[in-house]
Each structure stands twice: as C-alpha cells, then as structure tokens.
Amino acid sequence: MAVIFDQIVIIGVGLIGGSLGMAVRKHKLANQVVGIDIDEHSLALAKELGAVCTYSLDYTPVRDADLVVLAAPIFSNLKILESIRGYLPPQAVVTDVGSTKGEFVAQAEKLLSNNAFVGGHPMAGAETAGVGGADPYLFENAIYLLTPTKRTNLQALERVRTLVEGVGAKSLVLDPETHDKITAAISHLPHIAAAALVQTAAELAEEHPMTLALAAGGFKDTTRIASGNPGLWKDICFSNKEQVIEMIDRFTASLTAMKRALVSDSEHEFEQQLYEAKTVRDQIPAKMKGYWPFLDEIIVTIPDRPGMIGEVAAVLGGQNVNIDDIEILRVREGEGGTLRLGFAQTGSAEKAVRILNKHGFPARLKNVH
Numbered sequence: 001m002a003v004i005f006d007q008i009v010i011i012g013v014g015l016i017g018g019s020l021g022m023a024v025r026k027h028k029l030a031n032q033v034v035g036i037d038i039d040e041h042s043l044a045l046a047k048e049l050g051a052v053c054t055y056s057l058d059y060t061p062v063r064d065a066d067l068v069v070l071a072a073p074i075f076s077n078l079k080i081l082e083s084i085r086g087y088l089p090p091q092a093v094v095t096d097v098g099s100t101k102g103e104f105v106a107q108a109e110k111l112l113s114n115n116a117f118v119g120g121h122p123m124a125g126a127e128t129a130g131v132g133g134a135d136p137y138l139f140e141n142a143i144y145l146l147t148p149t150k151r152t153n154l155q156a157l158e159r160v161r162t163l164v165e166g167v168g169a170k171s172l173v174l175d176p177e178t179h180d181k182i183t184a185a186i187s188h189l190p191h192i193a194a195a196a197l198v199q200t201a202a203e204l205a206e207e208h209p210m211t212l213a214l215a216a217g218g219f220k221d222t223t224r225i226a227s228g229n230p231g232l233w234k235d236i237c238f239s240n241k242e243q244v245i246e247m248i249d250r251f252t253a254s255l256t257a258m259k260r261a262l263v264s265d266s267e268h269e270f271e272q273q274l275y276e277a278k279t280v281r282d283q284i285p286a287k288m289k290g291y292w293p294f295l296d297e298i299i300v301t302i303p304d305r306p307g308m309i310g311e312v313a314a315v316l317g318g319q320n321v322n323i324d325d326i327e328i329l330r331v332r333e334g335e336g337g338t339l340r341l342g343f344a345q346t347g348s349a350e351k352a353v354r355i356l357n358k359h360g361f362p363a364r365l366k367n368v369h
Helices: 015-026 040-049 060-064 074-084 102-111 154-166 176-207 218-227 230-239 241-263 267-282 308-317 348-358
Strands: 005-011 030-036 054-056 067-070 093-096 116-118 120-122 143-146 170-173 296-302 325-332 336-343 363-368
Touching (some): 005 060, 015 040, 030 040, 067 154, 074 102, 074 230, 093 102, 102 116, 154 170, 230 241, 296 348, 308 336, 308 348, 336 348, 348 363
Parallel strands (some): 005 030, 005 067, 067 093, 093 116
Antiparallel strands (some): 296 336, 296 363, 325 336
C-alpha cells in the first residue's frame, strides 16, 4: 500500500499508540512516525521496538505533522489538544483512539476549528499494558470504529479510514452518540458487572474462606475483565457516565425480573428468561476481535496430538482458504478436541469442509449467518 501520510505524530506511546506505530511502519503507510510522551523511558523503548522512528518530550514535531494521533488517557487528551493547537499546521488531520466519543469529539471539534478531526476507537487490546506489550498485529481483523459528525471533513475521514484498513483493521462508521450507547452496553457495563461479581464473592469469602479457592472455570472466565487497569476504567466510565448509568439501570431491571421469578416460584418465567438469553448469545459470532458481520462456521474434530491446530490451518492455507476466526470448543486428554472455524468469504466454509474431510479431519457446517 502507498504512503498515506508523510509524517505521523503519535502522542502517548503506550500499548495502542505503540502498536499503531509498529503497524504503520510495517506496512509503510508513512515516511516518518514520531512519538511524543512524558516518559522518556517509554519513548526510548518504543524506538528500540520499532514503534517510532524518532521521539520527543515536547510538541515541536507537531509542526511538521500530517496526522496527529492522540493515544494518551482520555482526560489527558483534552489537555493535549489545548496544548498542541498552536503547533498544528493547517493541513494536519487529528484523530484519537479513545474508548468514549460523544463529549470528546464535541470538544475536539470546538478546539480544532482550523483542522480536520476524525474520532477513532480501535476495539483491540492486550493483557500487557504499555509499549512493552505493543504488537504490530494488534489491529489485524479488529474492528476500528470511526465517529464522524456533520462537521467532519470527508477527505480527512477517507484518509484515516485508509490508514485504519492499511494496518489490517476493519473500519466501521458510527455517530459519536450511538458509539457511546453501544460501548456502554457491550464494554463498560460488562466491566462493572465483572467487578461486582468479584466483590460479591470476596464478601462471601469473609464468611466462607473456600469461596475464592473454588472460583475457577466459568467464574474466572466471566470476571477476567475485572483485572483491567482500575484507573483507566474509572476514566472510561466517568467520561461516558450518562450512558453507563442507563445501562446499569437496564441491567438492574433484568436482574430484578429474574429475582422476582425466583421469589414467586415462577419456574417457567425464570427458564424463559434464561432461554431468551441463550438464544441471543448463541447468535453472536464467537469472534476473537469484536464485531464481524457475516461468518460461515464449521466444526472440526482433531486428534490429541501436538501441532494439530497448525496442521488444520496449513491444510486450508495450502488450498487458499483463509480462516477469519478460530475457537477451541472442547479438548479432552487422550480423545482430541473440537474447533470452530469462521470464514467471511462466501463459499469458503463449504470448501473447507470438503478439504478437511479429504485430509482425515472430520468437519461439518455449523451454521450460516
């Protein structure tokens, strides 16, 4: 892909900023990638890892920027915007990678009256924070939300969209308000619910010490996101608090309805609520990296031998069949396991079933969305 921006300046070289810099350089989407941060150690590490070409502790490089990426914490980004206004050249486009958009986009457009602003939110992350966890493949097949408004420069939007897709992500456009409502439901509320579940178990553990020792399997899977950075999630939830409060109210109403069914011994009503939830949950493609519109899925049985998942991928890759999603469903020692493979390209699932069965891997179609 051709160069999209001459010089990209990334302010805040952490996990997302560092990964973006790596991906941009890997795909040669810019001639220069410059990092700006308050932590010189992080900047030096970013350069060592190949996330940036050069770096600075001040905003001087912004003077020559074609694109400025705000990748600092949410509330820091507004202060940064105010600070860089005097450095921005007229042609510079500004974007951000924040998890909430409504208030920030409005403030950014107000502050940057002379520059194009395009709100952005990559729905990707990793367990390791900071630039040390940066990965040039972090955005591969991840959804990257763009949140234009009526004031957004369409040429700037298209350039940012091209960059996003150039690093391997799938761009999706939402208005800022819709973005915040949806992410409150599917991202912010789940984090709060996970934290509340852990708190409930911790309180019970004071009476029954074995509680947390037995908290494995489903409990650990359900509450994994509660291990996220508390400061980061405090900022995210408070920057979107009206939408988050609305989702907490909706969630509380659902819990109350289930409690009411239990109190009144309404077994049918309780089971119906569980059934409705199961039906909706089963319709969600088990994507690893967020939204995927249409996946055809197959189920594959593999033997209990090392390297079998790689062999399945190699067999399909050798026939030019691209796997867009993979999930391990079951593994039993001595008996092998079951994989779910997802395909975005029409006809790939049927072709994969034929190829895998021919090579001794029992496979069948699961469903077509």
